[in-house]
Amino acid sequence: MDNIYLLMLVALTILAVLDIVVGVSNDAINFLNSAIGSKALSMRTIMIIASLGIFIGAVFSSGLMEVARKGIFMPGEFYFDEIMVIFMAVMITDILLLDFFNTLGLPTSTTVSIVFNLLGAAVVMSLIKIGANDQESVADLGKYINTDTALTIIGGILLSVFIAFTVGALVQWISRMIFTFQYEKKMKNFGAIFGGVALAAITYFIFLKGLKGTPWYSGLKGYIEGNEIIILGISLVFWTLFSFAFQKIVKKSILLVVIGVGTFGLALAFSGNDLVNFIGVPMAAYHSYEAWSVSGIDPTLFSMNVLNKKVPAEPLLLFIAGAIMVATLWLSKKAKTVAETELSLSRQGETHEKFEPNALSRAVVKGAGYLSLGVGFLIPSSLKDKMSSSFDKPQAVALTKDQSIDAPAFDMIRASVNLMVAGILISIATTYKLPLSTTYVTFMVAMGTSLADKAWGRESAVYRVAGVLNVIGGWFFTAFGAFVAAGIVAFLINWNKEVMIPILLLLTAVLLARNYLNHKRKSNTTIDPSKLKKSESSTVQGIISESAHNISNVISRTNKIYTDVLKGLAKEDSSTLKKSKKGVEKLESEVEDLRDNIFYLIKNLDETSVRGSNFYITILAYLTDIAQSLEYISKKSYKHINNNHKKLRFSQIKDLQEIDDKLSSMLTEIVEVFDSGKFERISYVLSRKEEINNQIAEKIHKQIERTRTEESSPKNTSLYFNILLETKDLVNGVMNLMEEYYTSYKRE
Structure with a gap:
């Protein structure tokens, strides 16, 4: 196909747009989370500030595209057709990898992703060239690949993670010791100094990192380089005076300005420096195609030395890229998902934890606990008490995990430290030309400040540490996955461009759409109407009334699950039994959530209504008993059928169905009682307890007789007895629940 390279270029252009979308969706947390988490500014204000930073940084990001052209491989060693294969493989893989992380809600580094995509595709293409050349071996790989860059980046990952976490924790601890959690009083005296230091650091970061490489910076370069200390000193004095005047005149905290300027600075640096991760490869492909198309040389013979030359900026392309980035920031729902991950890991109070603890997180938490105890022995008690008082939080209404989502995740002191420390570290690394990822730095600073702020208490530490370990593990998977996947895609494209490129592009579109x-x-999942509801009432009457819904809900689901299990047993239908088992697990999880809410219920009860907590706790205990009985019956039944044991005898199935008919009738009546509010009828339900228990006892006796005379299957006998005995416990749990509710209802 004569125009295959033109089609590849068109495809790369489309992929560049998609890469901007998925890249911004992931990197948005770098500059948004401090402002969003503190709720210092309105969401609209935050988005406007970030949008300005992104657009300005993107439009003036000239001179930053070299990593995609010659930073990872030696372009002169490749021909045009080979370089286009590399670029196509890189863009396909990069989009899918970043979208995968966005879907999971995990932050990763777009820099590491693009670098290792380039490295993987270039290595495979180099090996193909080496394999076709009898004069070369794998030892000649260094001729094609800039291995120093890859090793330096890996070292930068490890170093930046450790330094960012440590420095963030230290600065936050010092800040909290000075300002405490009741910082409003201290800010009146020391706010000007804190604002001056923070704004001076952020301003320096903006000029050094955010504007470096732009036309603006070239005009200021002579004034900045070599005079950094003087500039910092002047900036510190200016911002300190500004902070003092702002607080006196506006009567608001200077922290608002710090958070706003810091958000702008990080957004500016992100777009100005990370734009290469999204459009650097397509722009390099465009320049390659441009040079080849006018050469008249065969694509398999046209050397890519042209990529060694520095190219001028493309103002129109940068403008379009900036507009797409801003639009993505406003419209992307996946950006919000990624942001929620960092906020949940850094939230000061209790929240719905996104990660489950694992052996490593437990070991880390235990080790940190022992270390803390050891250090505690070395510090005098008086000093420990004084230090501890700085972390005393003002008394506030206890928020449930659901309510905490709408509250600030942390205060403005921590938000300011996050922005200030991240800006300083990135500035220092830029000064010494050290490679790092803005994602890694901002995320680890946020985690360090969370630890120092005692956001990771004993109630949440194992979950938060597990989350951080998952995210860090994802970063290394990014590097490994990008390298391997890009290499495979490059191999497939090189094998047959005309066939593989359409297939891979179609596969990419399908995966992105899915x-x-x-x-x-x-995201659009509505609240399940059948889900158990947490009590939010502060009175006994309210709790009793709200509990009626949950009781009706549990009894109704119990009726369905029990009947479905017996039907699944009769028909040997493992899929029905598996579905019932999942239904029980969901019910148990919801009951457990209600139990977790007991603390907040008791905290928010009226002083005259404390008795309501006893009622609520007892009701939850009986709901737990019911769920556990169902769990045992469903698990045993599923295991029996799944292991292909003998089917229950017809007489056994018939007996169980008779019990189910009677139990179902009673459970249906209970649901009607609670749905209609005619609670006086509970007394009639209670009178049926003995009838059902007698029926179960009769079936147990019959099975004993069958076992002695005709039963030949130990597994069947065991299962049948287990179901009958657990059914008896289930009935007792339901009746205990009815008695407790009826007694409390009559008392009120």
Whole structure:
């Protein structure tokens, strides 16, 4: 196909737009989370500030595209057709990898992703060239690949993670010791100094990192380089005076300005420096195609030395890229998902934890606990008490995990430290030309400040540490996955461009569409009306009334699950039994959530209504008993059928169905009682307890007789007895629940 390279260029252009979208969706947390988490500014204000930073940084990001052209491989060693294969493989893989992380809601580094995509594709293409050349071996790989860059970046990952976490924790601890959690009083005296230091650091960061490489910076370069200390000193004095005047005149905290300027600075640096991760490869492909198309040389013979030359900026392309980045920031729902991950890990109070603890997180938490105890022995008690008082939080209404989502995740002191420390570290690294990822630095600073702020208490530490370990593990997977995947895609494209490129592009479109639809479905999931509801009342009457819904809900689901299990047993239908088992697990999880809410219920009860907590706790205990009985019956039944044991005898199935008919009738009546509010009828339900228990006892006796005379299957006998005995416990749990509710209802 004569125009295959033109089609590849068109495809790369489309992929560049998609890469901007998925890249911004992931990197948005770098500059948004401090402002969003503190709720210092309105969401609209935050988005406007970030949009300005992104657009300005993108439009003036000239001179930053070299990493995609010659930073990872030696372009002169490749021909045009080979370089286009590398670029196509890189863009396909980069989009899918970043979208995968966005769908999971995990932050990763777009820099590491693009670098290792380039490295993987270039290595495979180099090996193909080496394999076709009898004069070369694998030892000649260094001729094609800039290995120093890759090793330096890996070292930068490890170093930046450790330094950012440590420095963030230290600065936050010092800040909290000075300002405490009741910082409003201290800010009147020391706010000007704190604001001056923070704004001076952020301003320096903006000029050094955010504007470096732009036309603006070239005009200021002579004034900045070599005079950094003087500039910092002047900036410190200016911002300190500004902070003092701002607080006196506006009567608001200077922290608002710090958070606003810091958000702008990080957004500016992100777009100005990370734009290469999204459009650097397509722009390099465009310049390659431009040079080859006018050469008249065969694409398999045209050397890519042209990529060694520095190219001028493309103002129109940068403008379009900036506009796409801003639009993505406003419209992307996946950006919000990624942001929620960092906020949940850094939230000061209790929240719905996104990660489950693992052996490593438990070991880390235990080790940190022992270390803390050891250090504590070395510090005098008086000093420990004084230090501890700085972390005393003002008394406030206890918020449930649901309510905490709408509250600030942390205060403005921590938000300011996050922005200030991240800006300083990135500035220092830029000064010494050390490679790092803005994602790694901002995320680890946020985690360090969370630890220092005692956001990771004993109630949440194992979950938060597990989350951080998952995110860090994802970063290394980014490097490994990008390298391997890009290499495979490059191999496939090189094997047959005309066939593989359309297939891979179609596969990319399908995967992106599937991930988008799955994420949209999850985001738009409405509250399940059948889900158990947490009590929010502060009175006994309110708690009793709210509990009626949950009791009706549990009894109704119990009726369905029990009947479905017996039907699944009779028909040996493992899929029905598996579905019932999942239904029980969901019910148990919801009951456990209600139990977790007991603390907040008791905290918010009226002093005259404390008795309501006893009622609520007892009701939850009986709901737990019911769920556990169902769990045992469903698990045993599923295991029996799944292991292909003998089917229950017809007489056994018939007996169980008779019990189910009677139990179902009673459970249906209970649901009607609670749905209609005619609670006086509970007394009639209670009178049926003995009838059902007698029926169960009769079936147990019959099975004993069958076992002695005709039963030949130990597994069947065991299962049948287990179901009958657990059914008896289930009935007792339901009756205990009815008695407790009826007694409390009559008392009120």
